[in-house]
Amino acid sequence: MRWGVLLVGLVVAIVAWILMRDSTTELRQPAARSVDVAAPAPADPEPLVTSNAALDIPTPCEGQPLEIDLGGQHTSACMGTTSIVQNGSVRTYRVDAIGGAARWFRIDASGSKVLSAALGSAAGDEFRCKGSQCKGISIGRHDVQGVRTISLERATVGEQVTVSGTLHTIPEDEIASLACPEQGVRIVTSDSSAQSFCPKGGAGFEVANDGTRTFRFTNLDGESILVELDGEERVKRVAYEGDSTLACKRGECGRVAISPPGGEGERTVTFAGTTLLETTNGERNAVLNGTLVVPAL
Amino acid sequence: MKTLHSLPYALLLAAAALFYNAPAHAGWCTLTDTGAPLTTVNPKPFTVPPPSTCLLAPSDLSGYILKASRQANITVSGVKVGDLYDRVYCLGTGTTCDATNTYVIATRVRMAATPVNFPARNPNCPLWSGTSNDCFEINNFFRNIRGTAATPVTADAGYLMGSGSSTGTDPDNSLAVKYVEYVGKTYKGLNQLVPPGTAADRDNTKAMFWNDVNIFDPDGTNSPWSAWLYVRQNCPFGGASDHYTLASFAIKYWQGGEEGQFQTNVQASAYACKTS
Numbered sequence: 310m311r312w313g314v315l316l317v318g319l320v321v322a323i324v325a326w327i328l329m330r331d332s333t334t335e336l337r338q339p340a341a342r343s344v345d346v347a348a349p350a351p352a353d354p355e356p357l358v359t360s361n362a363a364l365d366i367p368t369p370c371e372g373q374p375l376e377i378d379l380g381g382q383h384t385s386a387c388m389g390t391t392s393i394v395q396n397g398s399v400r401t402y403r404v405d406a407i408g409g410a411a412r413w414f415r416i417d418a419s420g421s422k423v424l425s426a427a428l429g430s431a432a433g434d435e436f437r438c439k440g441s442q443c444k445g446i447s448i449g450r451h452d453v454q455g456v457r458t459i460s461l462e463r464a465t466v467g468e469q470v471t472v473s474g475t476l477h478t479i480p481e482d483e484i485a486s487l488a489c490p491e492q493g494v495r496i497v498t499s500d501s502s503a504q505s506f507c508p509k510g511g512a513g514f515e516v517a518n519d520g521t522r523t524f525r526f527t528n529l530d531g532e533s534i535l536v537e538l539d540g541e542e543r544v545k546r547v548a549y550e551g552d553s554t555l556a557c558k559r560g561e562c563g564r565v566a567i568s569p570p571g572g573e574g575e576r577t578v579t580f581a582g583t584t585l586l587e588t589t590n591g592e593r594n595a596v597l598n599g600t601l602v603v604p605a606l
Numbered sequence: 607m608k609t610l611h612s613l614p615y616a617l618l619l620a621a622a623a624l625f626y627n628a629p630a631h632a633g634w635c636t637l638t639d640t641g642a643p644l645t646t647v648n649p650k651p652f653t654v655p656p657p658s659t660c661l662l663a664p665s666d667l668s669g670y671i672l673k674a675s676r677q678a679n680i681t682v683s684g685v686k687v688g689d690l691y692d693r694v695y696c697l698g699t700g701t702t703c704d705a706t707n708t709y710v711i712a713t714r715v716r717m718a719a720t721p722v723n724f725p726a727r728n729p730n731c732p733l734w735s736g737t738s739n740d741c742f743e744i745n746n747f748f749r750n751i752r753g754t755a756a757t758p759v760t761a762d763a764g765y766l767m768g769s770g771s772s773t774g775t776d777p778d779n780s781l782a783v784k785y786v787e788y789v790g791k792t793y794k795g796l797n798q799l800v801p802p803g804t805a806a807d808r809d810n811t812k813a814m815f816w817n818d819v820n821i822f823d824p825d826g827t828n829s830p831w832s833a834w835l836y837v838r839q840n841c842p843f844g845g846a847s848d849h850y851t852l853a854s855f856a857i858k859y860w861q862g863g864e865e866g867q868f869q870t871n872v873q874a875s876a877y878a879c880k881t882s
Contacts, residue, residue, distance in 0.1 A: 395684050397874035398854060419854055486684030510875060511692070513676025515848065520701040525676065531854055531875055606675040606691075 574605025796862025
């Protein structure tokens with residue numbers, strides 16, 4: 310009888326051990342699976358991840374970044390230096406993507422007025438806007454270094470196509486086709502704007518009905534410097550006509566002089582600290598230094 | 607259009623240069639306001655001496671006084687390819703325009719000879735294109751005039767070939783080699799319309815002068831100077847101040863591709879009558 314009880318107890322203990330073992334195995338399985346994923350070490354370990362692309366982190370743009378929205382599809386583009394080409398009164402600002410991406414963006418403008426804009430790529434897709442369709446584009450005045458900032462605030466260049474970002478221009482006097490090495494006037498305004506005025510848009514004279522003669526110099530932005538003379542060839546008024554008009558009258562201009570005709574009939578106007586005041590409220594002034602030449606006409 | 611390849615034509619043009627003012631002139635011609643826009647003046651092959659249509663003599667400008675004169679670069683792709691001479695005259699005395707408000711807008715260009723950028727590719731002119739060796743050629747000039755499609759304003763056109771040398775530097779004493787071919791109220795030029803055009807080609811806000819100018823023309827006849835091109839209108843706006851203004855895009859030069867050049871349109875500021 311005692312042996313019988315011992316035998317039964319042994320059988321129960323074995324069954325219990327078996328059951329407990331199976332139960333422990335089931336509980337371990339999730340851990341075992343996680344180990345299975347990580348555990349098989351490759352024969353050649355993968356290198357440590359070092360590129361931003363592989364980490365899906367954008368490479369910092371060392372140019373001029375633009376954010377482009379093509380009908381809800383958002384892309385970023387890193388653009389190079391703003392190039393400038395002049396055709397008549399139309400100035401084309403263009404940026405091309407850096408690093409092989411063939412994206413480009415272009416604005417045609419006359420002074421600060423946007424005439425058209427276009428976004429395109431080597432793939433041939435191109436989006437355009439004209440005149441008032443081109444919303445969100447503003448071309449700023451020259452800063453103290455002569456740089457203009459072009460602001461693109463969800464600039465609309467096509468149906469559901471927008472471009473955002475900021476572009477900077479190179480100062481005109483650093484661009485051979487826009488600079489005037491032999492003449493020109495530096496204009497510095499009291500609100501920290503500076504530019505080199507080059508009269509490549511024309512130079513000449515106008516005669517009023519009262520006989521007043523005015524020399525007019527125009528740059529490729531369509532801005533003019535006017536020097537008005539009285540009947541005795543004395544400077545009566547100097548004016549700068551741009552986005553706003555600044556002017557001074559005789560006795561208030563500082564130094565400005567005009568030469569007698571040279572050998573070929575040309576005349577030189579010299580500005581030396583000539584100071585003009587905004588005509589509307591007098592709150593802004595501009596100081597002119599340099600020379601301009603009126604050709605024989 | 608390529609009709610000036612041969613030496614005989616060159617000789618004819620030389621003769622024209624000598625005797626350009628030989629024929630009796632008819633003076634100003636009035637541009638049409640309806641229908642086909644172009645008036646035929648002296649198309650190629652040029653008739654020498656030229657027909658009298660729109661041909662002026664200096665005496666046709668007597669009584670006019672000079673109110674404004676300017677010289678401006680003609681800039682294409684950032685390159686100066688020539689000079690514009692842009693003037694305003696009015697009927698008047700001394701410095702005062704009279705009450706008729708009769709104004710003349712005058713245009714003349716001289717194409718630049720100085721090679722820049724790529725002298726090895728073409729030593730005859732400043733090259734303006736990175737992909738073409740052609741000198742810039744103007745085939746058509748357009749000036750803003752008063753008037754609208756619905757309400758045209760009468761405009762008269764005329765031209766002077768000039769005097770002196772065809773290679774001179776003085777706009778008042780240099781000679782155009784090629785004649786004005788057509789004039790009319792349109793904003794289309796060579797290879798954009800077929801003379802005399804159709805009513806659909808009309809633009810009553812523009813005066814067009816068809817006059818080839820090229821310092822080194824592939825057709826073999828160079829004409830660095832245009833003719834003096836005049837358009838006359840009544841310009842009553844401006845009160846006691848000037849009745850004209852320096853206006854944006856008031857002039858357009860059109861290279862129409864006469865010898866296969868790129869078609870190119872260049873617009874610039876120029877004088878125009880005030881419109882209000």
